[in-house]
Amino acid sequence: MARKFLSGNEAFAEGIRLAKPQVISAYPITPQTIVVERLSEMVEDKSLKAEFIHVESEHSALSCAMGTSAVGARAFTATSSQGLLYMAECLTYASGGRFPIVMMNANRSTALPWNIYGDQRDSISLLDSGWIQAYAENAQESLDLALMSYYVAEDKRVSTPFMANLDGFVLTHTYEVVDVPTKKQADEFLPPFKTENKLDLNNPKNLAFSAGPAQNTAFKYKEHIGLLNAKEVIGEAEEKFAKIFGRKYSGLTEEYRTDDADYIIVTLGSIAGLVRETVDKLRNDGKKVGLLRIRYLRPFPNEEIAGALKNAKAAAVLEKDISFGNEGTVYTNVNSAIKKQNIHITTSNYIGGLGGKNISEAEIENIFGDIESGKTGVTFLGLGGE
Amino acid sequence: MALNAKSLNEDEYFYGHKACGGCGGSLAVRIALKVLGEKAVAVLPAGCMSAVGFNFPQLCFSNNAIISTFAGTASMLAGIEAGLRAQGITNFQAVGFAGDGGTADIGLQALSGAIDRNDNILYICYDNEAYMNTGIQKSSLTPFGAKTTTTPAGKNIHGNLRPKKNMFEIAAAHDIPYAATASVGYMNDFMNKIEKASKIQGTKYIHVIAPCPTGWCVETDSTVEIAKEVVDCGLWYLAEYENGEYTLNYKPKKFTDVGEYLKKQGRFRHLSDNDIEIIKCSRDKKWEKINQNWRIK
Numbered sequence: 032m033a034r035k036f037l038s039g040n041e042a043f044a045e046g047i048r049l050a051k052p053q054v055i056s057a058y059p060i061t062p063q064t065i066v067v068e069r070l071s072e073m074v075e076d077k078s079l080k081a082e083f084i085h086v087e088s089e090h091s092a093l094s095c096a097m098g099t100s101a102v103g104a105r106a107f108t109a110t111s112s113q114g115l116l117y118m119a120e121c122l123t124y125a126s127g128g129r130f131p132i133v134m135m136n137a138n139r140s141t142a143l144p145w146n147i148y149g150d151q152r153d154s155i156s157l158l159d160s161g162w163i164q165a166y167a168e169n170a171q172e173s174l175d176l177a178l179m180s181y182y183v184a185e186d187k188r189v190s191t192p193f194m195a196n197l198d199g200f201v202l203t204h205t206y207e208v209v210d211v212p213t214k215k216q217a218d219e220f221l222p223p224f225k226t227e228n229k230l231d232l233n234n235p236k237n238l239a240f241s242a243g244p245a246q247n248t249a250f251k252y253k254e255h256i257g258l259l260n261a262k263e264v265i266g267e268a269e270e271k272f273a274k275i276f277g278r279k280y281s282g283l284t285e286e287y288r289t290d291d292a293d294y295i296i297v298t299l300g301s302i303a304g305l306v307r308e309t310v311d312k313l314r315n316d317g318k319k320v321g322l323l324r325i326r327y328l329r330p331f332p333n334e335e336i337a338g339a340l341k342n343a344k345a346a347a348v349l350e351k352d353i354s355f356g357n358e359g360t361v362y363t364n365v366n367s368a369i370k371k372q373n374i375h376i377t378t379s380n381y382i383g384g385l386g387g388k389n390i391s392e393a394e395i396e397n398i399f400g401d402i403e404s405g406k407t408g409v410t411f412l413g414l415g416g417e
Numbered sequence: 418m419a420l421n422a423k424s425l426n427e428d429e430y431f432y433g434h435k436a437c438g439g440c441g442g443s444l445a446v447r448i449a450l451k452v453l454g455e456k457a458v459a460v461l462p463a464g465c466m467s468a469v470g471f472n473f474p475q476l477c478f479s480n481n482a483i484i485s486t487f488a489g490t491a492s493m494l495a496g497i498e499a500g501l502r503a504q505g506i507t508n509f510q511a512v513g514f515a516g517d518g519g520t521a522d523i524g525l526q527a528l529s530g531a532i533d534r535n536d537n538i539l540y541i542c543y544d545n546e547a548y549m550n551t552g553i554q555k556s557s558l559t560p561f562g563a564k565t566t567t568t569p570a571g572k573n574i575h576g577n578l579r580p581k582k583n584m585f586e587i588a589a590a591h592d593i594p595y596a597a598t599a600s601v602g603y604m605n606d607f608m609n610k611i612e613k614a615s616k617i618q619g620t621k622y623i624h625v626i627a628p629c630p631t632g633w634c635v636e637t638d639s640t641v642e643i644a645k646e647v648v649d650c651g652l653w654y655l656a657e658y659e660n661g662e663y664t665l666n667y668k669p670k671k672f673t674d675v676g677e678y679l680k681k682q683g684r685f686r687h688l689s690d691n692d693i694e695i696i697k698c699s700r701d702k703k704w705e706k707i708n709q710n711w712r713i714k
Contacts (some may be wrong), residue, residue: 047595053503053504054500054503055499055501056492056495056496071672081503082499082502082503082532084495084496084499085527085534086492086495086527086530087526087527087530087533088526088527088530090486090488090489090527091489091491091492091495091526091527091530092492092586094488094492094493094496095493095494095495095496095499096485097485097493097496098485098492098493098494098495098496098497098498098499098500099496099497099500099503100496100500101483101493101500102458102496102497102500102501102504103500103504104499104500104501104504106496106500106502120486120488121486121489124486142465149648153528168505168627203491216600230458230481230482230483230497231481232456232481232501232506232508233454234457234459235478235479235481235482236481237470237471237473237476237477237478237481237482238482238483238484239483239484240473240476240484240568241467241468241471241472241473242473242698243472243473245475247471258525259544266500287713342595370504410538410657
């Protein structure tokens with residue numbers, strides 16, 4: 032194992048080098064570019080034996096990845112924001128085809144107004160496209176997710192594409208010290224891709240066909256089950272990962288000082304780091320506060336969220352997303368999770384970080400203060416400008 | 418040895434589909450696969466051939482075949498080609514069959530990308546001159562004057578106002594290793610171009626005219642005849658682009674009557690003498706250039 036000073040993009044690229052995709056197809060978009068630049072260098076210096084295909088659009092990037100996956104080879108692509116939206120047609124195509132492609136998405140605001148900075152509206156608007164959606168908090172988790180993503184996606188019980196989300200700039204472009212595993216360790220962890228769902232010259236198949244009203248529901252049900260099965264396989268992947276690499280992840284969510292907490296912020300992505308620090312600070316002041324970080328939005332951690340919030344007095348969902356005309360989508364999902372378990376706590380929604388707007392420690396403290404005083408509803412952080 | 422009806426593979430690879438009677442597209446696909454054989458890994462975008470051939474559980478290709486997104490024929494071919502090669506597999510031919518809309522409209526960007534990269538794929542455009550699968554709407558390969566459901570022939574507008582996009586020369590302009598035009602009316606020429614293309618490294622583009630009796634409003638048993646006539650009257654031509662040079666494969670001694678070709682098709686029946694004159698003029702202008710600049714076989 033080597034320790035390197037890497038950005039989120041670079042850490043993810045290191046993870047992908049260790050996962051050894053056979054074909055990489057990508058189109059550049061800020062702030063995704065660094066990950067594909069690094070990968071193209073790795074292909075050039077032969078530290079990664081892969082085909083790098085310079086496609087002419089994001090739609091082609093994912094279409095190409097589907098072709099690769101459809102012949103049983105490991106495919107990787109990466110995108111962001113407008114690029115993700117441009118390839119949206121291919122997202123449901125890949126999940127319906129059960130092609131276990133891995134894609135890194137650098138979370139970025141969507142136009143209009145144009146904005147290159149980070150929020151999560153791009154990926155969350157495609158939550159229903161049938162992909163596993165994971166959200167990394169830091170560079171180490173980014174690298175580890177790159178490795179684990181193939182393990183989970185390619186498992187026969189899952190056979191579902193995997194979108195690993197890194198907050199644009201805040202995570203993709205900031206540097207941390209990262210443990211980079213050895214090739215030997217990575218090979219021990221990640222088996223080669225084997226599938227029967229492929230075009231095979233020895234056993235020809237017709238794939239990606241039509242299924243009319245009589246059969247369509249059965250295919251969609253199987254797709255749903257595949258995503259649900261990912262819960263178990265994520266657990267297995269993390270067990271094996273911990274044995275080999277010594278880092279243990281906590282499944283679909285991560286709880287921080289929630290055991291006896293009265294007030295909990297539920298959030299995802301890199302902002303969790305600041306919430307964690309704020310929790311420590313407020314705990315020192317005697318406040319019983321905690322953090323629940325959602326690591327996977329799909330499959331959705333219904334039970335984990337209900338379990339973490341059941342003894343709290345109030346919870347706030349802090350997210351970089353808004354479903355216009357309603358509320359933040361994560362908030363909708365969290366409320367659904369606790370309702371199903373008959374948990375009746377006060378919840379509220381904070382929309383922050385849109386278009387890269389900084390979320391401050393003071394704002395997080397205020398959220399804890401708000402929910403302690405019983406505030407509910409949807410609040411936009413940073414409305415006033417600077 | 419040149420391919421012909423006698424030497425052609427008797428195995429069927431596209432069989433049991435529900436294409437309309439006299440479908441030129443399905444004929445082009447069937448014959449192309451007979452030439453390529455079981456090593457063909459076929460990509461078909463949304464369109465007539467995927468709609469008639471891939472209805473689970475009635476799947477009609479006995480070789481490997483997959484539907485791509487409408488715009489994604491060439492990009493999926495790229496992924497298939499690279500994915501198989503990455504596994505050390507070499508005895509295959511990645512082949513795309515896309516219609517005129519899937520090629521010249523929505524799929525043009527991905528096709529241009531593939532030619533630009535010189536991906537080792539064979540792309541066949543079966544051109545029936547409109548979006549037939551969705552009910553005969555205009556594409557950029559619909560010829561001037563043709564009536565479609567989105568270019569109606571009325572008092573004010575006589576069908577489609579624009580000439581056919583020149584896909585053959587657009588492909589050639591990328592300096593593609595091999596491009597060709599063909600027609601299902603000249604089957605030996607078509608078969609031998611596929612055979613030739615399959616032996617060339619890099620991107621290959623074959624544009625084959627494949628009449629659609631439903632959309633052209635002709636009898637279902639006239640497909641081959643009318644596909645021959647479009648060449649004989651000079652509105653289409655059999656040509657190749659290779660090593661930076663255009664070659665005309667067949668030069669009719671004397672063109673058959675354009676008006677006759679047009680008037681036997683319901684889609685052109687409304688054309689005035691003036692409209693037909695415009696079509697003749699544009700044909701003659703094209704042939705002037707062909708005669709001047711192309712190698713004539």
